[in-house]
Amino acid sequence: MPVSDLAQKRILVCGASSGIGRACALAAAGAGAALVLNGRDRTRLEETLAALPGEGHTLLPADLTDAAARRELAASVPALDGVVFSAGFHRIKPAKFLDDAGWEETFSINHRAPCLLTSALLKAKKINPSASLVYLGSIAAEAATVGNALYAGSKGALISTVRVLALELARQAIRANVVSPGQVRTAMTEANAAQLSAQALEENATLYPLGLGTPEQVAEAVLFLLSQRAAWITGQNLVVDGGYTLK
Secondary structure (H helix, E strand, C coil), X not given: CCHHHCCCCEEEEECCCCHHHHHHXXXXXXXXXXXXXXXXXXXXXXHHHHHCCCCCCEECCCCCCCHHHHHHHHHHCCCEEEEEECCCCCCCCCHHHCCHHHHHHHHHHHHHHHHHHHHHHHHCCXXXXXXXXXXXXXXXXXXXXXXXXXXXXXXXXXXXXXXXXXXXXXXXXCEEEEEEECCECCXXXXXXXXXXXXXXXXXXXXXXXXXXXXXXXXXHHHHHHHCHHHCCCCCCEEEECCCHXXX
């Protein structure tokens, strides 16, 4: 991507403290954007900040599951040309073990927080015309796997909501899209992998024709949707899965 494509654009990256969110922050800064980094862990956000090229980057730590924190972030952030919603939560739990607490935790982080932060930013008039909103979904929304009901449901809800947002925001030329990765090597996926046997892990990797992905590969798709090269794309779910869903 040419450096000028996102040069001097202000991008908020939620979930920038690790994994795909951190990779998106590094890639966007490398493309010339000025970033606002959000996450719950200030120490890890500062590590991301220290790794960013360029200048003009800031931190806004906040727990986006908290309504007051969302309002404060929306009030504090400068006007934005793009937002990446990358914070996520994933825990494997078979259907017979589902409970209210797990449901609330998963949907609060994966669906309610990004959607209500979007609402707060719109109310505060902090999303510029022609901005791009990119939400991290998952192939889990369509590719069912055992024990994944909560995560799949929360990401499916997010994808559906973003389609409606795209319609509502089109008059302002604000685009809203989802990037749905397959399995990539992040701290979250490694934690879930720890619950599986070595044989199961090996078998899972063979399901990806191009192998397991990296956060940086997903970040490239996110940057494309942030950029003006995707100016006529909205309401879409871009699957980035190394061919997993071809089967």
